[in-house]
Each structure stands twice: as structure tokens, then as C-alpha cells.
Amino acid sequence: MSHSDSTSTSQGSDPTLGAVVHDLTTQVPELIRSEIRLAQAEMAQKGKQAGLGLGLFSAAGLLAFLGLATLVATAILALSLAVAAWLAALVVAVVLLLGAGGLALGGRTKVGEATPAAPQRAVEGVKEDIATVKGQHR
Template identity: 45%
Template sequence: MSLPEHNARIGESDSSVGELVKRASEQLSELVRGEMRLARAELTEKGKRAGLGGGLLGGAALIAVIALQALVATAIALLALAVSVWAAAAIVTGALFVIAAVLALLGKKQVARAVPPAPEAAIDSVKADVEEIKGRAHR
């Protein structure tokens, strides 16, 4: 094969390789766009379901609060059989304040354990990985 024939074949293969790369790039772009459309549609559907679920959970919480209020009234009425109504109401109110104080203290301890909000174990692990990589790179 002569040099001009060889160069002509290289030109043909370059253009075909270039064309293949161009087509692959276009197909990859279309694939990514399609996947993004699919992800958007899926997230939209999940968002609608999450909104509906959140609304139903909110309604359930409201009904639970009302039920707890009815339970408190029942406790006062039951205790009023043994003592006067005002004393029964004061006793139940005091018990509720004690329960609220205990829950507040427990919640405060949990919040204190959560600060700072950085993922410290993950940060330490990444630092150790970086040090390991540095150590291996210098060998």
C-alpha cells in the first residue's frame, strides 16, 4: 500500500471514528435527558403521595390531640369522684406539667448530643482515607 492510499484510509477511519464518537455522544445525551425526564416524573408522583400522606398524618395527629384532651377530662371526672372537682383538675394539671418537664429534659439531652450537626465519624473516616492515600503515594 502506498503512502497516499494509507493516508486516505486513515482519513476514512478518522472520519468514521469521529462520526462514531459524535453518534455515541448524541445517544448518551439523549439517554441522560430521558433518564432525567423519568426521574422528574417519578419524583413528582412521589411528592404528591408524600403531600397526601403528610396531610393524613397531620389529621391523625390533630385527632390524637383531641383524644388526649378527652382523656384528661375523663381523668379529672374520675378523680372528682374522690375529691372536689377543682382539686381533681389541679392534680391532673400538675401531673401533666411533671410529664411535660420530664419530656423537655429528655429532649434537651438528645438535642445536646446532636450538636454539632456535622457527621464527625464520616469526616474522621475521610481524613483517615486521605492519610492512607497520601502514605501510599509517597512509597
């Protein structure tokens, strides 16, 4: 075996650190781009399915709203058998507004608990990944 054959064989089976770094710097961006393209295609497919589901939920919500409005009208009509119609409507309206106020206060409390809006665990995970890649184990 000639000297040039043994050199190419040893280089082919045991690449230098520079060659490995070069391969990584060229292959990692392409890998990331292909993963992003895959994620985009997957999200587009899921977005179509979610859009259809949201449309069905919207229709169900509209029908539920109409059913609730009918129940409110029924409550007013039933109460009007005992008191004047205008007083029955006023009583039902006050009850509904008090319920809405209570729900609004509860919602405000829950929104306050959800802040800050940043995904803290995910951010910490990314920071740990960066530290690991840099060789700074926590």
C-alpha cells in the same frame, strides 16, 4: 486503501487523548444535568405522595389529641369523686406538666446528640470521590 482512509479509520477506532478529554468535558455536564432533572421529577412525585401521607398523619394526630383531651377530662371527673373538682383538675394538670417537662429534657438531650447537623458521612464520601477523580487515592 489510500492514506486518508487509513488515517480516518485509525482515528475513528482509537481517539486521541485530547478528543477523549473534549468528549468528557462536553458530555459530563449534560449527564449531570439530565440526572438532576430526573432527580427533580422523582422528588416531585415522592413529594406529592409524602404530602398526602402527612395530611393523613395530621388528621390522625388531631384525633389522637382530642382523644387524649377526653381522657384527661375523664381523669379529672373520676378524681373529683374523691376530692373537690378544682383539686382534681389541679392534680391532673401538675402531673401533665411534670410529664411535659421530662419529655422536654429528653428532647433537648437528643437534639444535643444530633449536632452538628451536617451529614458527616456524606461529606466524607464526597471528599473521597473528589480525591479519586483528582487521582489522589486515600
